[in-house]
Amino acid sequence: MAHSYEYPRPALTVDCVVFGLDDSDLKLLLIRRGREPFAGQWALPGGFVHLDETLDNAARRELHEETGLAKVFLEQLYTFGELDRDPRERVVTVAYYALVNLGEHKAKAATDASEAAWFSLSKLPKLAFDHAEIVRVAKQRLQGKVRYVPIGFELLPQKFTLTQLQRMYEKILGRELDKRNFRKKVLAMGVLHDTGTTQKDVAHRAARLYQFDEAAYKRMVKAGINFEL
Amino acid sequence: MAHSYEYPRPALTVDCVVFGLDDSDLKLLLIRRGREPFAGQWALPGGFVHLDETLDNAARRELHEETGLAKVFLEQLYTFGELDRDPRERVVTVAYYALVNLGEHKAKAATDASEAAWFSLSKLPKLAFDHAEIVRVAKQRLQGKVRYVPIGFELLPQKFTLTQLQRMYEKILGRELDKRNFRKKVLAMGVLHDTGTTQKDVAHRAARLYQFDEAAYKRMVKAGINFEL
DNA sequence: TGATTGTGTGTATTTTGGACACTAAGGCAA
DNA sequence: TTGCCTTAGTGTCCAAAATACACACAATCA
Numbered sequence: 305m306a307h308s309y310e311y312p313r314p315a316l317t318v319d320c321v322v323f324g325l326d327d328s329d330l331k332l333l334l335i336r337r338g339r340e341p342f343a344g345q346w347a348l349p350g351g352f353v354h355l356d357e358t359l360d361n362a363a364r365r366e367l368h369e370e371t372g373l374a375k376v377f378l379e380q381l382y383t384f385g386e387l388d389r390d391p392r393e394r395v396v397t398v399a400y401y402a403l404v405n406l407g408e409h410k411a412k413a414a415t416d417a418s419e420a421a422w423f424s425l426s427k428l429p430k431l432a433f434d435h436a437e438i439v440r441v442a443k444q445r446l447q448g449k450v451r452y453v454p455i456g457f458e459l460l461p462q463k464f465t466l467t468q469l470q471r472m473y474e475k476i477l478g479r480e481l482d483k484r485n486f487r488k489k490v491l492a493m494g495v496l497h498d499t500g501t502t503q504k505d506v507a508h509r510a511a512r513l514y515q516f517d518e519a520a521y522k523r524m525v526k527a528g529i530n531f532e533l
Numbered sequence: 534m535a536h537s538y539e540y541p542r543p544a545l546t547v548d549c550v551v552f553g554l555d556d557s558d559l560k561l562l563l564i565r566r567g568r569e570p571f572a573g574q575w576a577l578p579g580g581f582v583h584l585d586e587t588l589d590n591a592a593r594r595e596l597h598e599e600t601g602l603a604k605v606f607l608e609q610l611y612t613f614g615e616l617d618r619d620p621r622e623r624v625v626t627v628a629y630y631a632l633v634n635l636g637e638h639k640a641k642a643a644t645d646a647s648e649a650a651w652f653s654l655s656k657l658p659k660l661a662f663d664h665a666e667i668v669r670v671a672k673q674r675l676q677g678k679v680r681y682v683p684i685g686f687e688l689l690p691q692k693f694t695l696t697q698l699q700r701m702y703e704k705i706l707g708r709e710l711d712k713r714n715f716r717k718k719v720l721a722m723g724v725l726h727d728t729g730t731t732q733k734d735v736a737h738r739a740a741r742l743y744q745f746d747e748a749a750y751k752r753m754v755k756a757g758i759n760f761e762l
Numbered sequence: 763t764g765a766t767t768g769t770g771t772g773t774a775t776t777t778t779g780g781a782c783a784c785t786a787a788g789g790c791a792a
Numbered sequence: 793t794t795g796c797c798t799t800a801g802t803g804t805c806c807a808a809a810a811t812a813c814a815c816a817c818a819a820t821c822a
Contacts, residue, residue, distance in 0.1 A: 359614035
């Protein structure tokens with residue numbers, strides 16, 4: 305804080321790594337760039353931070369403007385400040401990651417923003433800037449976080465079956481889990497509420513639908529309880 | 534990335550939360566502000582990010598300029614971007630946290646920077662800006678991180694006794710640990726190298742001195758081994 | 763030389779994690 | 793209507809890890 309204010313400043317942007325889940329795969333929401341540099345290439349949604357908005361709000365605004373998404377889970381990831389990130393000038397970006405339920409949001413994102421599309425994490429196109437690196441860090445963070453915070457619920461519809469929940473964990477962690485052990489653990493956590501309802505229109509025995517009990521979770525966090533999986 | 538470059542930009546700074554450990558306590562390195570706002574108050578070392586330096590380098594440079602510290606463990610913490618952080622104008626700060634061995638660095642910091650001083654974490658003065666919040670987040674991060682990454686070694690001299698190591702963990706975690714269980718676990722990790730030497734000039738049985746085996750640690754990280762404590 | 767102080771060590775118990783396979787329910791098609 | 797297909801739902805045993813716990817040893821000092 306020793307210097308005065310006329311110093312040249314890096315540009316400051318936010319970028320969002322938006323994860324979505326559907327039946328088949330863990331996906332990422334990208335937008336196609338319209339202008340140089342990297343015109344035509346896919347990139348993370350993001351943009352400049354305005355003077356009258358917090359970083360969180362800037363991320364939400366850009367996400368909404370570019371993809372139509374609103375009210376999603378959004379958390380700061382890391383700030384990237386390498387010198388050559390942008391070929392035009394010095395740009396520092398505060399990266400965020402978001403989790404959305406693809407079933408509910410798919411149509412919206414597809415219509416609002418003509419140039420937004422979902423890609424399987426395993427088959428990403430070449431990304432603009434250093435966005436591949438940002439995605440790598442986000443994936444790592446998600447894998448780490450999901451192990452000790454019940455965070456992934458954001459990727460599912462409000463009511464979900466235990467099998468859906470298990471599939472989600474498997475896709476994030478990249479390995480298979482044992483059904484019985486998974487159910488034991490996740491139910492023992494005490495953050496799942498049995499809605500009493502079951503699946504409809506499935507060609508097999510209908511599974512129970514649960515929902516995440518946020519109140520119970522918050523109580524347990526206050527009590528200092530851990531949530532390893 | 535939709536806008537052009539003449540937009541007004543927030544100022545961008547870095548701030549460092551520097552943890553140090555001595556026999557008595559976990560400490561924080563603060564500097565006294567010379568000018569308004571918050572003149573005379575204690576604050577985190579930090580300053581503006583230049584165009585020709587990465588964020589990491591900016592943090593290291595400011596740390597060195599303001600406190601004389603160099604070559605310390607330094608890692609990005611979080612980026613703070615609330616609107617009213619600085620009463621003069623919009624300032625976004627990328628916060629870092631550092632771990633240093635107070636025994637080795639105490640004298641240096643005290644001489645190089647006339648206005649730097651160490652404070653016990655439990656008896657901090659009122660801090661400038663939102664620095665108290667930044668410290669809170671850093672403390673939390675340190676507590677979380679120390680549990681699954683052997684990070685705290687940075688706080689000790691190169692050669693240390695198991696008791697010193699245990700005290701460090703206890704101070705960071707804020708609770709007492711069982712001596713035998715602690716030693717079992719930490720030795721089982723396989724990242725401690727017995728130097729064969731012992732303490733000097735102590736009024737009791739001299740303890741063995743160990744040092745952190747970074748090579749072994751890196752090998753184990755590659756092999757995907759966990760380090761919970 | 764014995765008082766003081768911190769070092770160094772092992773076992774028994776409890777808790778947790780992981781492997782493992784069958785029956786139940788519902789829709790569908792022959 | 794019956795049998796088939798698909799997914800739901802459930803419990804036990806074993807291994808590994810976490811925890812609780814107490815005493816003899818070495819070095820210095822008075």
